[in-house]
Amino acid sequence: MFSRTYGIPSYRIMGSFFFLLVMLLLAVALADVPATVPSDKPAAEPGADGGGVPVVTDINPAQQVTYRSTDTDIHALLITPKVATPVTPTPSIIIVHEIFGITPFIKTQAETLARQGYTILLPNLYSRLPESDKPYDANGAWSAYNQTRDQQIMEDLSASIQFLQADGKSTAKQPLGIVGYDMGGSFAMLMAGTDLRISVAVNYYGRILYATTSAARPASPVESLFNLRAPLLSFYGTTDPQVPETHVSALRSRLANNPNKTFYEIVLYPNVGHSFLVPVRPGYNKDAAVQSEEKTRLFLARFLRAQPLPKPSEPQS
DSSP states (O other): OOOEETTEEHHHHHHHHHHHHHHHHHHHHHTTSOOOOOOOOOOOOTTSGGGSSOOOOOBOOOEEEEEEETTEEEEEEEEOBTTOSSSSOOOEEEEEOOTTOSOHHHHHHHHHHHTTTOEEEEEOTTTTSTTTTSOOOHHHHHHHHHTOOHHHHHHHHHHHHHHHTSTTSTTTTSOEEEEEETHHHHHHHHHHHHOTTOOEEEEESOOSSOSSOOSSSOSOGGGGGGGOOSOEEEEEETTOSSSOHHHHHHHHHHHHTOTTOOOEEEEEETTOOTTTTOTTSTTOOHHHHHHHHHHHHHHHHHHHOSSOOOOOOOOOO
C-alpha cells in the first residue's frame, strides 16, 4: 500500500526530511550560544571584579616612603596598582617580612599582590638597625631578630596602618589586610588578634608557641587570638621542625574556641617543611607554594573586596 522510490518507502523519505529540518533549525538556534570551554580555574569568589577574583593590573614602580613610629622613622616600600587614586580607592595589605628582612622573595610577593589590585605597604621592621636595607644571612637574621621586641614591632605595624589610613590616600577608609611570612606570620597573627582595624590576615608558617617567653617575647602569638575578629588563613607543613604539628593543634584549638566564632582556615601540607614558599630555601615545595598562593588570592578577594575592582587604565608610557 505504499510506493517505493529507489527501494525506499515514501514515509521513510518524509521522516528523513523532517529530521533534517529539525536538525537545521536546532543548529540555527544554537549558532549564537557561546561554546563551553573546559577550565581548570577555581570557582570565582564573590566581591572581586565582576563577581570573580581580582583582575591582574599594572603596577607603579615601588616608592620608598618614611613615617614615624614611636622612637624612630620606619622605612617602607609602597607599591600601588595603576588603578589606585583618591577617586578609585583600593583595599590595602601590609606585608610582614620574614626573619631575613627585605629579601627579593618578599619584594616579589608584594608585587604579586599589588597586581591583584591592592595597595601594598612593606615596612622594614629592622629600620632601627644598621644596614637593614639589605637582606641578612642566617646569622645576621637571628642577631637582628634578637634585637627587636614584639611590642616594638607591633607598634611599628600599627604606625604602618596609620600611614595607609591617613586622609587623602586611596586606601583611607578601605579594608586592610595583613600577610606575613615566617617571623612575619607570627606578627600577622599577633596583629590580627589585637587590632580591630585589620579586616583579614594570612599567616605563612609563623611561630605559634615560643619555646620560652621573655621580656622581649612575653607571650606566644597564639595567646593573642582568644578574641580574634579578623578572618585568618594559616599554612603549615607536617615536617616543619620549627612549628611541629602539636603547635598547629594548639592553634586550631584556640581558634575553634573563639567566642566570636570568627572564620578561620588552617592548611596543613603532608611531608612539607618550613619556608615551603621560598624557591631558594631547602624546604621549597612547588605544589604547596602554588596551591597556597591561589588560596591566598581567593581568601583576600573574599574579605577585602566589597566593590568591583576598577578596570586598569591604558598603559602609561
